[in-house]
Amino acid sequence: DAGVIQSPRHEVTEMGQEVTLRCKPISGHNSLFWYRQTMMRGLELLIYFNNNVPIDDSGMPEDRFSAKMPNASFSTLKIQPSEPRDSAVYFCASSSSGGPYEQYFGPGTRLTVT
């Protein structure tokens, strides 16, 4: 298996632009998680899906952030409009639901907003 795939690996954009991050989970996994990692705040869970349905989006910082999972093999995290404080590494992870919830992480997308 190729593992969790994320694209792009690096994104540099200007403030105000729309940014879309993409994730392909491991085949057969039915839970998908989006995290953000910064030096100041560590690793934060933004949102997670179970069977393509958003279960908990309490970590999404504000309305500028949205996430979708149109099918079992694809998810997007969108930031519109982007701001410099959104600069971080964004990770996608997947797992099999039903326990024990070991997660498999993608390589991350390093986002820089100037």
Add this chain to the structure above:
Amino acid sequence: SQQGEEDPQALSIQEGENATMNCSYKTSINNLQWYRQNSGRGLVHLILIRSNEREKHSGRLRVTLDTSKKSSSLLITASRAADTASYFCATVGSEKLVFGKGTKLTVNP
């Protein structure tokens, strides 16, 4: 908060020495997991210990769990330079994991 907190924040040792990292948490858990993150990479799952287990081994890794003290420790024996990474504990109450801030381990050759 359920968040685990690792201690120490940073640890520097010589190759061949043992490294011990600790994790404390605040609420009841189903299991506790340890992950490693190499610089610039995603997290990699190392080991999972269930709430009814006290100790678990995997290769050079030994994890203990004391639910009465709400704490766990990760021991890496006979460390290698390749063990240099950040190590995170993650607590699981329901399906989602809550990560601590991590311990940055440096193993000097």
